Amino acid sequence: MFFREAYAAAEGNKAMAGLPIQGSDVAVAWDHLYVFLFWLSAFFFVLVVGGMIYLAITYRKKPGQKTKYIVDNHALEAFWTVIPTIIFLVIFAWGWKVYTQMVRPPVNAMQINVIAKQWLWNFQYEDGKLLTNEVYVPINQPVKFLMSSEDVIHSFFVPNFRVKSDVVPGMYTTVWFEAKVPGEHQIYCTEYCGASHSLMLAKVYALEPEKWEAWKRGKEVQVTGKVADAAASGDSKLTAVESLAERGKKIVETKGCLACHTADGTSNAIGPTWKGVFGHEVELADGTKVTADENYVRESILNPTAKVVKGFNPVMPPYQGLLTEEELTAVITYIKSLGSNLKSNTETRADTQVAQGE
Amino acid sequence: MSHPMNPEVGNHVHHHAHHFSSAEHEFETAKEGMWVFMVTEVLMVGALFVGYVIFRALYPEAFHEAHKLLNVKLGALNTVVLIVSSMTMVLGVGAAQRGNNKKALTMLGITIGLGFCFLIVKYFEYSHKFHEGMLTAGFFTFDGLSASTSHVPLFFSFYFMMTGIHAFHVIVGMCLITWMIIRIRRGEITPAFYTPVELVGFYWHFVDIVWIYLFPLLYLLG
Amino acid sequence: MANTNTPEVHGDNYLNYSKGLWSWLTTRDHKRIGLMYLATVLTFFLVGGIFALLIRIELFTPGKTIVDAVTYNKFFTYHGAIMVFLVIIPAIPGAIGNFVLPMMLGARDVAFPKLNLLSYYLYLAGAIFAVVSLFAGGADTGWTFYTPYSIKTSGTVILVVFGAFIAGFASILTGLNFIVSIHKLRAPGLTWSRLPLMLWALYATSVMQVLATPVLAITLLLLIFERVTHIGIFDPALGGDAVLFQHFFWFYSHPAVYIMILPAMGVIAEIIPVFSRKPMFGYRAIALSSFGIALVAFLVWGHHMFVTGQSELANFVFSLLTMFVAVPTGVKVFSWVATMYKGSIRFNAPMLYAMGFIELFTIGGLTGVFLATLSINVHLTDTYFVIAHFHYVMVGGTIMGLLGGMHYWFPKVIGKMYNEVSARIAFIFVIIGFNLTFFPQFIAGAEGMPRRYWSYLPEFTLWNQLSTIGSWFLAAGFFYTAYYLIRDARKGPKSGDNPWEALTLEWQTPSPPPHENFKEIPIVETWPYDYKPTAGLKS
Numbered sequence A: 001m002f003f004r005e006a007y008a009a010a011e012g013n014k015a016m017a018g019l020p021i022q023g024s025d026v027a028v029a030w031d032h033l034y035v036f037l038f039w040l041s042a043f044f045f046v047l048v049v050g051g052m053i054y055l056a057i058t059y060r061k062k063p064g065q066k067t068k069y070i071v072d073n074h075a076l077e078a079f080w081t082v083i084p085t086i087i088f089l090v091i092f093a094w095g096w097k098v099y100t101q102m103v104r105p106p107v108n109a110m111q112i113n114v115i116a117k118q119w120l121w122n123f124q125y126e127d128g129k130l131l132t133n134e135v136y137v138p139i140n141q142p143v144k145f146l147m148s149s150e151d152v153i154h155s156f157f158v159p160n161f162r163v164k165s166d167v168v169p170g171m172y173t174t175v176w177f178e179a180k181v182p183g184e185h186q187i188y189c190t191e192y193c194g195a196s197h198s199l200m201l202a203k204v205y206a207l208e209p210e211k212w213e214a215w216k217r218g219k220e221v222q223v224t225g226k227v228a229d230a231a232a233s234g235d236s237k238l239t240a241v242e243s244l245a246e247r248g249k250k251i252v253e254t255k256g257c258l259a260c261h262t263a264d265g266t267s268n269a270i271g272p273t274w275k276g277v278f279g280h281e282v283e284l285a286d287g288t289k290v291t292a293d294e295n296y297v298r299e300s301i302l303n304p305t306a307k308v309v310k311g312f313n314p315v316m317p318p319y320q321g322l323l324t325e326e327e328l329t330a331v332i333t334y335i336k337s338l339g340s341n342l343k344s345n346t347e348t349r350a351d352t353q354v355a356q357g358e
Numbered sequence B: 001m002s003h004p005m006n007p008e009v010g011n012h013v014h015h016h017a018h019h020f021s022s023a024e025h026e027f028e029t030a031k032e033g034m035w036v037f038m039v040t041e042v043l044m045v046g047a048l049f050v051g052y053v054i055f056r057a058l059y060p061e062a063f064h065e066a067h068k069l070l071n072v073k074l075g076a077l078n079t080v081v082l083i084v085s086s087m088t089m090v091l092g093v094g095a096a097q098r099g100n101n102k103k104a105l106t107m108l109g110i111t112i113g114l115g116f117c118f119l120i121v122k123y124f125e126y127s128h129k130f131h132e133g134m135l136t137a138g139f140f141t142f143d144g145l146s147a148s149t150s151h152v153p154l155f156f157s158f159y160f161m162m163t164g165i166h167a168f169h170v171i172v173g174m175c176l177i178t179w180m181i182i183r184i185r186r187g188e189i190t191p192a193f194y195t196p197v198e199l200v201g202f203y204w205h206f207v208d209i210v211w212i213y214l215f216p217l218l219y220l221l222g
Numbered sequence C: 001m002a003n004t005n006t007p008e009v010h011g012d013n014y015l016n017y018s019k020g021l022w023s024w025l026t027t028r029d030h031k032r033i034g035l036m037y038l039a040t041v042l043t044f045f046l047v048g049g050i051f052a053l054l055i056r057i058e059l060f061t062p063g064k065t066i067v068d069a070v071t072y073n074k075f076f077t078y079h080g081a082i083m084v085f086l087v088i089i090p091a092i093p094g095a096i097g098n099f100v101l102p103m104m105l106g107a108r109d110v111a112f113p114k115l116n117l118l119s120y121y122l123y124l125a126g127a128i129f130a131v132v133s134l135f136a137g138g139a140d141t142g143w144t145f146y147t148p149y150s151i152k153t154s155g156t157v158i159l160v161v162f163g164a165f166i167a168g169f170a171s172i173l174t175g176l177n178f179i180v181s182i183h184k185l186r187a188p189g190l191t192w193s194r195l196p197l198m199l200w201a202l203y204a205t206s207v208m209q210v211l212a213t214p215v216l217a218i219t220l221l222l223l224i225f226e227r228v229t230h231i232g233i234f235d236p237a238l239g240g241d242a243v244l245f246q247h248f249f250w251f252y253s254h255p256a257v258y259i260m261i262l263p264a265m266g267v268i269a270e271i272i273p274v275f276s277r278k279p280m281f282g283y284r285a286i287a288l289s290s291f292g293i294a295l296v297a298f299l300v301w302g303h304h305m306f307v308t309g310q311s312e313l314a315n316f317v318f319s320l321l322t323m324f325v326a327v328p329t330g331v332k333v334f335s336w337v338a339t340m341y342k343g344s345i346r347f348n349a350p351m352l353y354a355m356g357f358i359e360l361f362t363i364g365g366l367t368g369v370f371l372a373t374l375s376i377n378v379h380l381t382d383t384y385f386v387i388a389h390f391h392y393v394m395v396g397g398t399i400m401g402l403l404g405g406m407h408y409w410f411p412k413v414i415g416k417m418y419n420e421v422s423a424r425i426a427f428i429f430v431i432i433g434f435n436l437t438f439f440p441q442f443i444a445g446a447e448g449m450p451r452r453y454w455s456y457l458p459e460f461t462l463w464n465q466l467s468t469i470g471s472w473f474l475a476a477g478f479f480y481t482a483y484y485l486i487r488d489a490r491k492g493p494k495s496g497d498n499p500w501e502a503l504t505l506e507w508q509t510p511s512p513p514p515h516e517n518f519k520e521i522p523i524v525e526t527w528p529y530d531y532k533p534t535a536g537l538k539s
Helices: A001-010 A024-057 A076-102 A209-216 A244-254 A293-303 A325-337 A346-356 B023-058 B062-067 B072-098 B101-132 B152-185 B195-221 C021-024 C030-058 C069-105 C113-135 C157-184 C198-227 C240-277 C282-295 C312-340 C348-373 C374-380 C384-408 C410-416 C421-444 C458-491
Strands: A109-119 A120-125 A129-131 A134-138 A141-151 A155-159 A161-169 A173-178 A183-189 A202-207 A279-283 A289-291
Touching: A001 A293, A024 A173, A024 A244, A024 C348, A024 C374, A076 A173, A076 A244, A076 C348, A109 A134, A109 A155, A109 A289, A120 A134, A129 A134, A129 A173, A129 A244, A134 B195, A141 A155, A141 A293, A155 A173, A161 A173, A161 C374, A173 B152, A173 C157, A202 A209, A202 C384, A244 A325, A244 C021, A293 A325, B023 B062, B023 B152, B023 B195, B023 C157, B023 C198, B023 C240, B062 B195, B072 B101, B072 B195, B072 C312, B101 C113, B152 B195, B152 C198, B152 C384, C030 C069, C030 C113, C030 C458, C069 C113, C069 C157, C069 C198, C069 C384, C069 C410, C113 C157, C113 C384, C198 C282, C240 C312, C240 C384, C282 C312, C312 C348, C312 C374, C348 C384, C374 C421, C384 C410, C384 C421, C410 C458, C421 C458
Parallel strands: A109 A141, A134 A202
Antiparallel strands: A109 A120, A120 A129, A141 A173, A155 A161, A155 A183, A183 A202, A279 A289
């Protein structure tokens, strides 16, 4: 089936048996560490268990045998305390290094929004396209998924790229990858979420440049041997829809936001203007500074008095329960479109925690 | 023989259990057991305090506004009631230790009475809140606050959880003290064996101390 | 110093000193209570095991095999909840610890015998709630009860959570009892440096039980209140935080896994010196490492949450600290193996189980290092790799320890000897069956198979089928063990008081022991692992 075709196409892309194909460079780095751990473990297993079996045979009970009265050996005990400690620290450091690669998206990553709900995945592009259970990405370009859940905790997992993150209601989480291998890559939900948890499957379709361009223009594309089924995935990729930012603009016009905020930089005394705010540092009423990223804007919409900007009063009514996830994402995209200055994507992740109150 | 009609004469002879070497050994062991039990209670209560602190740090505005809706006077009254009850408890244990069963019974009786006072005050506080719609988050309907404090219901969730579990422990304590009264009347508590009363005293003091942390946290600081 | 309180002797041992069901149900005798725990634990091991077999049958084919997804989700929920709360946590402390601890201390009972009986009934009550919840429809949340799903799902969540809540108090009170017993009831001459390693292990376990379980109690109570009174703390729709539940839950549940394994390590530490006829190598290090593990246990809960969206800093700290728990664990394993050097080893069933423990626990522990490593964890967490890891340590560790201990103390408890040939046959089925069941799951997980999946993609079929076949071997081994242990308890040959020629105090009294354990409280003069080279051996 599709997976086998992806395997067949990428036979050379496996570090060892028992691992998925290496769909990205990060997967390659991950596999290096895994293979190291595998052989290190095999060594210690042979040492300990092999040693135990050897000792069991050599010192099995024989008539007239005398045992030796050994209570301890400080040198040996120090050795097997210190050496493992050093080994573990090396493993930790290596693991940390690969980890930072895995969770820090490059600045130029293309963003796609993901909404998980029981039991499907919705993918929303910045230009408004909405797909269900399938997402198309270009190869050799970093892609970042900004994810949230409508109901319970899910988890987004693409084994070929070695990416995984829980998708949580009430907050945003992210994953990123740069696909190197064109074709289909399986997506699983990997946090138990109810009856159809094991059926909550989706696919990443990584497209070579010409196919990616064609797909963006709304043409059907063939994905390594399998014909993409336009009917199954809805027409939205074949017809133009209003962009997410345009939708967000319509929402702020109808939900009362413009009573206090402006989009063009003019100031009024009630609420801060949105122009050029996104990605900048903002000073709060209590003197602390935060970066105005997605989580900050989201929190300021749902729970406005949590982080009030200096110079303004805490008068904004909360929109908790008044906007759907899709509307919220649209508004945030709109605000972003009014001027963004995100320095680096590590701040997005860190400020996710600010909003969470870690 | 014990005299049910004459509780001052407590001449029931207590045999320490067969795995202890002496009554003293048994007493010391019982006290240590009670301390270990207190540690587990601290952790249970502590978890609730940690949860409260986390949410207060997340939503300081809402929690500050919400705590103003609590009745500080009644809370303070309850604090005084519990502190006095701890004092009467100490006097009761001391009397039992000296064999003065009549005084022990009186003091323990007053302690229970003060426990009732505490619960009655709680009843008034709770019924007022129910009437106003100040309930746990999912049932909260009070709208007398400005709309900017949308996490006020969470404060009340913590308020009811923490004071409710505390009140449950007060009721348990009152039952334990009642049982002590029964045992004293049966003559089972003597200067040679007053361990149960001592341990119930520990428990009651602990319940009091928890309130002394709860009251400022919920009512004063918010 | 002789005990002035000479007890009356009714019958000649604890089994027959008083007769009738009521005398058992109201007993204060720690040995009888231990047997009651054993019977109940093994009953629930059977129930949880049947759920496991059902799970493995369903997973024999990629799609539906015997049941639909909703039913399957209840299977893994009850398998996990029963095994964790009603079997692995209470088994060794409740069944073996209760029996052996007072005797190893040279005491007549635990510090609080009535509390001990209450603990048993709390455990039983919790178990009954769990069973009732199953018959009332069943919960489908997984044994971890993550919010918001556990708040929203219909199903008998409150009943099963309340069962775990009640059973938790058994754990707390047993821990309290053991701590105070070890402090207050040691026989004269039993200094800390002469304490058997089983008691060091139970002591560290008890400290964890006392400190961690109350947090679980509150967490479960909060979940119940969430469902009934909508407190909203864990419900994002009401302003709460879904991930906060996981912090509360794992703050207990991580120490819980050390509560599960440390007593088993204690059993292994008792067995190896006796069957190698050698002192335990590195006694002091092993004793200290138990407390080292207990301390670090409280600092690493976040390693269950690396992909929940928590900060890089949190992940850094939790991963680093988790590495540190591996060091004292390694010290133990190395010391046990070193004890065998220049020993004179007998391969009776207890020793086979101890060796089996070392093989299985080594794999389980090494794969724990994989999972502790941040980047590696991202791919492997929530897959079958994790399931294989924790079964290697919990079943390969704790159950091996339980079986080893059951065979080791079988003659002490019953006064008869089990059949060694039967035991070896069963052991072979267990060790082969276990590895066949769980090793393929490492591969399935690394290849990407998520956990708690009722249906899986076809490329995982081979590993699942191997695993299911393995489960039948494992089950056969367990069923055969139950059969011959019951057979030999009734009709086995008399074992004599100390067939293993062990030095710890519980063996210096008749088998089965009298109700009051010792006619006179012993005075301890030697280390319990003083196996001298010239110690004459009869067997």
